[in-house]
Amino acid sequence: MTSPEWWRHAVTYQVYVRSFADHTGDGIGDLEGITDRLPHLRDLGVDALWITPFYTSPQKDHGYDVADYTDVDPLFGTLADADALTTRAHELGLKVIVDLVPNHTSSAHTWFQQALEAGAGSPERARYLFRDGRGTEGVEPPNNWQSVFGGPAWTRVADGQWYLHLFDSTQPDLDWRHPEVGDMFEDVLRFWLDRGVDGFRIDVAHGLVKEESLRDQVVPEGEALGSGAPTGESMVERTLRDEPMWDQPEVHDVYRRWRRVLEEYDGDRMLVAEAWTQTPESMARFVRPDEMHQAFNFSWLLAPWSATSFADVITGTLEAVAPVGASPTWVLSNHDVVRHPTRYGGGAVGLARARAATLTMLALPGSSYLYQGEELGLEQVDVAEENRSDPSWFRTGEVGRDGCRVPIPWSGDASPYGFGPSGQPWIPQPDDWGPLTVAAQTGDPGSTLEFYRAALAARRTFATTAGDDVELLDAGDDLLVVRRGPVTAVLNCGAETVPLPEGEVLVASGPLEGGLPPDTAVWLQ
Structure with a gap:
């Protein structure tokens, strides 16, 4: 349920x-x-x-x-x-x-195609972030922003304006103030x-x-x-x-x-x-x-x-x-x-x-x-x-x-x-x-x-009933011990096997050989 x-x-x-x-x-x-x-x-x-x-x-x-x-x-x-x-x-x-x-939309979206056809200052361009460039004859991008995918976040169109794309040049950013x-x-x-x-x-x-x-x-x-x-x-x-x-x-x-x-x-x-x-x-x-x-x-x-x-x-x-x-x-x-x-x-x-x-x-x-x-x-x-x-x-x-x-x-x-x-x-x-x-x-x-x-x-046996309160128990730098309701999760990030705490094992991420091995976690009830 x-x-x-x-x-x-x-x-x-x-x-x-x-x-x-x-x-x-x-x-x-x-x-x-x-x-x-x-x-x-x-x-x-x-x-x-x-x-x-x-x-x-x-x-x-x-x-x-x-x-x-x-x-x-x-x-x-x-x-x-x-x-x-x-x-x-x-x-x-x-x-x-x-x-x-x-x-952003695709550059193939009807809105962006209309924006390209309509030209600078048009209502169609106002749905995106078109701007004039900087420098002589506007040959430099409007600002120094970079694309998440690398390179400048601006691309210039045929009439000289630039449009913003924080991702690929085929993904023009919308102007959410419109x-x-x-x-x-x-x-x-x-x-x-x-x-x-x-x-x-x-x-x-x-x-x-x-x-x-x-x-x-x-x-x-x-x-x-x-x-x-x-x-x-x-x-x-x-x-x-x-x-x-x-x-x-x-x-x-x-x-x-x-x-x-x-x-x-x-x-x-x-x-x-x-x-x-x-x-x-x-x-x-x-x-x-x-x-x-x-x-x-x-x-x-x-x-x-x-x-x-x-x-x-x-x-x-x-x-x-x-x-x-x-x-x-x-x-x-x-x-x-x-x-x-x-x-x-x-x-x-x-x-x-x-x-x-x-x-x-x-x-x-x-x-x-x-x-x-x-x-x-x-x-x-x-x-x-x-x-x-x-x-x-x-x-x-x-x-x-x-x-x-x-x-x-x-x-x-x-x-x-x-x-x-x-x-x-x-x-x-x-x-x-x-x-x-x-x-x-x-x-x-x-x-x-x-x-x-x-x-x-x-x-599923405890996710909706164990509550949202969590207690982190101090067990040293290599062990993470998380108590949530009836369940305690123990994670060993160290290099040595450690004794397994008391409790019924619900599930473990790997074999429990002689305790809780390195790189292993266990749920105890």
Whole structure:
């Protein structure tokens, strides 16, 4: 049973559409493929699935460049397929969260095409952030902002004006001070709510409104210009930066409006923000009672392998959300970051740490977000240059996000591992994935898949009843001991086996040999 507000303690599984399951056999995942594989999510024990963008798109950024927010790209299926997916998910007891991309459209969107045709000063251009350039004849960008994907955040059009794109040049940023922008997105929300979706994940939720002057970013001497998006350090330790392009106060007016729309619908519809904010306190502002229901807490994802770091994240997160009455969220991987077994060292050590971190995370109050394939123990793949398609790779020459987006293996001992009926997937799969398929791991008590199933089954016995209070017990620098209601989670980040505390073992992330080994976690009741 889920609580009345199902999202408060839900485990949500992220489906990266292209790489989950291919029904048609073209090597690219699709909506029918997701529907085919929904029983896997039911058997895994999750409560909801979040589906990355499947809307009409040129696919320059794999769907995060939207040309039509109220239709399905033929690459992924039809509106009827989307409706069938939602219906089947609900039959299986799963909620459906869809991805909304409101910071920018595709350059193929009708609005942007009209803006290009209409010219400088036109009402059509006012929906985006077009500006005259600086310098002689306006040949320099309007300010010094940089794209998240590398290089300047401005591109010049034929008549000499520039437009802002904080991501790829095919993703022009909207001007959220223009009333037509807000009206359009309210219509989009209603379109999908009327079709039965249970919630929205909001892409770049902190980025919609920019400081009105579009002034230069102030960068301390010796530092390079950057987008402001974190790259690896813990958010609780970040140096505050000047970021006129992110997290402006007016952005919260947008979400207050959206919250009012959702509250017109039954079923506890929800909003979850992807907001790369600089502090836990600024993250908490997105989840005040009249705004979003949740915001991704990237502090857990960014923390190093350290009991004290994890403890700091737990304390900081709970302290931040408590004043606004929000439920915390926890996440270790997604489609934009290196998979956590690889981040934790790779190989057997990385996998052991990944399982231990996951078990610890799942014990905490609030909701957890899983990324497809982590239940199989998949690591980051070193994708060959000729197979890379992340726009950040083309803009910077640095390895992009393709390595966490390789299609997942379902069965068999060779590609496509049951991903589709035939042919190579859009990113080739490694030759050694045979033992990692869903079929190979099912029924194997030592497998990562069965560990996830056991952990999620055990979590259901206390997630909604153990309360939101957490006690961190002092056990030294290498041990994290978290008590929540009847359950105590113990994580050993040290190099030595330690005695196992008293209590009934509910589930462990690995064998308990002579106590609690290094890189292992356990739940005790």
